Amino acid sequence: MSPLYCQTFGHGETDLVLLHGWGLNTGVWHCIVERLTPHFRVHLIDLPGYGRSQQYGEMELEEMTSVVLNNTPESAVWLGWSMGGLVASKAALMAPERVQALISVASSPCFTERSDEGWPGIKTSVLNGFENQLSIDFQQTVVRFLALQTLGTPDARKDAKQLNQVILSCPMPRVEVLNSGLRMLAENDLRSELVDLQPPFLRIYGALDGLVPRKIIPQLDQLWPSSHSLMIDHAAHAPFISHPEIFCQEIIYFVNNL
Known part of the structure; x- marks a missing residue:
C-alpha cells in the first residue's frame, strides 16, 4: 500500500503531527500552520x-492507527482533532515511546452518550441518522455534520464556510470510509485504557461544543488526574479555526514546558 499523503512545514526541533477529523483532510490546518512552523x-x-x-x-481504529504510525516520525508530539483525537490517543497507547506528548482537541475517549453511566456525548441515534443519510446524499450529509461544529461561535457562518472549502479542496471520501468513521466514533471507548497513559496529555475543548460537551471535562479531570484540560470560551468544535491565536499559544506553551 502506498504511503499516506503528508505535508511537512517548518524547521523547529520538535516534530508535531496533526490529525484531522471525520470527513475532512489536511486543509483544515492551513489556518494555523504559519503560527506553528517557527516552533x-x-x-x-x-x-x-x-x-x-x-x-x-x-x-477499525487500531488498523488506522497502525497505518498512521507507519507514516509518521519516530518521535513526535501528536495532536488529534475530534476523530483524529481517537487515533492520536490510540497511538499513544500502542506506541508510547514514539509519542512525546498527546494533545486532543474537541475530542472524547467515548464520543457516544452513555446515559446509564451519566456520560454525556452524541446520541447513538444521531450518528445512525448520519450513516443512513450518507447513502442518500453523502456530500450534503457531510456538510450538515460540519455545520454542527461551528454553531454558537461569533463567526459561525464564516467558520462553517472555511470547513466546507476544505471539503471541496480534495476528493470526497468514499461512503464506506465515512460510514466506518462514524462507527469508529460510536463504538470506541478509551476511558479506562487512558488512565495509565504514559506521555504528557493536554485536552483542549470549546465551551460551546455541541458534539463533545463541556460536561465531560470534570469527569475526565477526575479520571485522568495527570492530564491537563483547557476550555476556550466562545469556541465550539473547531477552536483552532475560531480562536487560532489563543489555540496556538497554548500548544506552544504546553510543548515548551514538557
Missing part, C-alpha cells in the same frame, strides 16, 4: 481514506 516541524497527515489518501478503504 515545530509540522506534519499534516491525511488519514487513511480521506483527502489525498484515497487508496485506503474502511478501517
Whole structure:
C-alpha cells in the first residue's frame, strides 16, 4: 500500500503531527500552520481514506492507527482533532515511546452518550441518522455534520464556510470510509485504557461544543488526574479555526514546558 499523503512545514526541533477529523483532510490546518512552523516541524497527515489518501478503504481504529504510525516520525508530539483525537490517543497507547506528548482537541475517549453511566456525548441515534443519510446524499450529509461544529461561535457562518472549502479542496471520501468513521466514533471507548497513559496529555475543548460537551471535562479531570484540560470560551468544535491565536499559544506553551 502506498504511503499516506503528508505535508511537512517548518524547521523547529520538535516534530508535531496533526490529525484531522471525520470527513475532512489536511486543509483544515492551513489556518494555523504559519503560527506553528517557527516552533515545530509540522506534519499534516491525511488519514487513511480521506483527502489525498484515497487508496485506503474502511478501517477499525487500531488498523488506522497502525497505518498512521507507519507514516509518521519516530518521535513526535501528536495532536488529534475530534476523530483524529481517537487515533492520536490510540497511538499513544500502542506506541508510547514514539509519542512525546498527546494533545486532543474537541475530542472524547467515548464520543457516544452513555446515559446509564451519566456520560454525556452524541446520541447513538444521531450518528445512525448520519450513516443512513450518507447513502442518500453523502456530500450534503457531510456538510450538515460540519455545520454542527461551528454553531454558537461569533463567526459561525464564516467558520462553517472555511470547513466546507476544505471539503471541496480534495476528493470526497468514499461512503464506506465515512460510514466506518462514524462507527469508529460510536463504538470506541478509551476511558479506562487512558488512565495509565504514559506521555504528557493536554485536552483542549470549546465551551460551546455541541458534539463533545463541556460536561465531560470534570469527569475526565477526575479520571485522568495527570492530564491537563483547557476550555476556550466562545469556541465550539473547531477552536483552532475560531480562536487560532489563543489555540496556538497554548500548544506552544504546553510543548515548551514538557
